[in-house]
Amino acid sequence: MATRVILTDIAPTSWEHPADRAALNTLRAIPGFDTVVRKIAAFFGERGLRQLFLANAVRCGPRQRPELDVLLTEVLETLDWKERPELYVTMSPLINAAALGFDRPFIVINSGTLEHLDRDEQKVLIAHEVGHIMSGHVLYRTVATILMTFGLGALPFLAAAVIFPFQMAFLEWFRKSELSSDRASMLAMQDRRAVMMTFLKVAGGPSHGHTIDLDAFMEQAAEYETQGDAWDKVLQVLNTVFREHPFNTVRAGELQRYIDSGRYDKIIAGEYDRRTDARPSAEDVKHDYSEAGAYYGDQAKAAAAKGIEILGRAKDAFTDAFKTGSR
Numbered sequence: 001m002a003t004r005v006i007l008t009d010i011a012p013t014s015w016e017h018p019a020d021r022a023a024l025n026t027l028r029a030i031p032g033f034d035t036v037v038r039k040i041a042a043f044f045g046e047r048g049l050r051q052l053f054l055a056n057a058v059r060c061g062p063r064q065r066p067e068l069d070v071l072l073t074e075v076l077e078t079l080d081w082k083e084r085p086e087l088y089v090t091m092s093p094l095i096n097a098a099a100l101g102f103d104r105p106f107i108v109i110n111s112g113t114l115e116h117l118d119r120d121e122q123k124v125l126i127a128h129e130v131g132h133i134m135s136g137h138v139l140y141r142t143v144a145t146i147l148m149t150f151g152l153g154a155l156p157f158l159a160a161a162v163i164f165p166f167q168m169a170f171l172e173w174f175r176k177s178e179l180s181s182d183r184a185s186m187l188a189m190q191d192r193r194a195v196m197m198t199f200l201k202v203a204g205g206p207s208h209g210h211t212i213d214l215d216a217f218m219e220q221a222a223e224y225e226t227q228g229d230a231w232d233k234v235l236q237v238l239n240t241v242f243r244e245h246p247f248n249t250v251r252a253g254e255l256q257r258y259i260d261s262g263r264y265d266k267i268i269a270g271e272y273d274r275r276t277d278a279r280p281s282a283e284d285v286k287h288d289y290s291e292a293g294a295y296y297g298d299q300a301k302a303a304a305a306k307g308i309e310i311l312g313r314a315k316d317a318f319t320d321a322f323k324t325g326s327r
Contacts, residue, residue: 011273012135015183023173057090105138120194131184203248221249
């Protein structure tokens with residue numbers, strides 16, 4: 001295996017998806033958003049969340065699941081991140097992991113992940129969560145998780161009337177933040193196959209002795225994005241709107257486009273934003289919206305092209321039928 005490239009002082013802006021940053025800026029622009037976030041954080045508190053996992057999960061370290069502790073160390077070294085989060089394993093059959101917290105984020109991995117993913121794929125999930133931490137996602141994702149778990153109506157200081165817009169805005173950003181952290185995991189792993197195989201296994205489970213083919217999965221991902229008519233595109237939106245995560249085929253396709261764009265190779269070659277130089281500005285926000293607009297515009301154009309194609313076929317069919325009926 002090739003030697004890992006250490007990405008010294010890399011800033012998360014180097015990998016963040018423009019739609020992630022634009023969606024978060026939109027979320028912050030919702031009237032009362034900051035107040036809601038502060039009140040939820042104060043109501044639940046960092047210590048309360050941490051106590052839940054201290055009580056009923058296993059904290060990893062040099063003596064407890066040291067193999068996972070080593071994977072976390074490798075990720076932190078590659079992304080040059082000095083603030084080491086605590087790592088817990090909790091009992092759950094689902095393949096999943098999460099970064100939680102407000103001031104001192106920590107990572108939780110489900111036991112099903114260890115059962116069904118190999119060493120490199122486990123590292124992919126750890127790197128993904130470190131990406132969330134480095135991008136400053138965890139505060140908002142923790143609040144989003146609370147809102148999606150309990151609902152705004154369950155919180156004493158919020159009226160049920162505001163549930164829907166907050167939840168929809170949170171879910172849209174939540175999905176886009178996943179695309180950013182997928183890029184972070186690719187940069188930490190520097191192994192395309194390991195990352196894409198993780199998507200495959202999260203979507204369909206491990207091999208269980210069967211043959212599983214990554215190329216076939218990538219072809220399936222392309223089919224989901226490019227095949228079907230306008231109604232299929234509508235169904236895709238409806239199937240996604242209440243989900244926390246994008247579909248795994250979509251994530252695989254998005255990451256492959258990122259690799260194909262050459263941005264990944266440039267970062268590995270040393271061409272990336274440094275944390276010491278990063279200074280967010282109004283121009284950066286404007287640029288984020290511009291890039292996100294192009295991203296959503298491309299998706300809309302693809303859907304529109306499908307619609308035009310369907311209308312064209314319908315017109316031709318109607319014309320042919322009319323001609324036949326006139327004979």
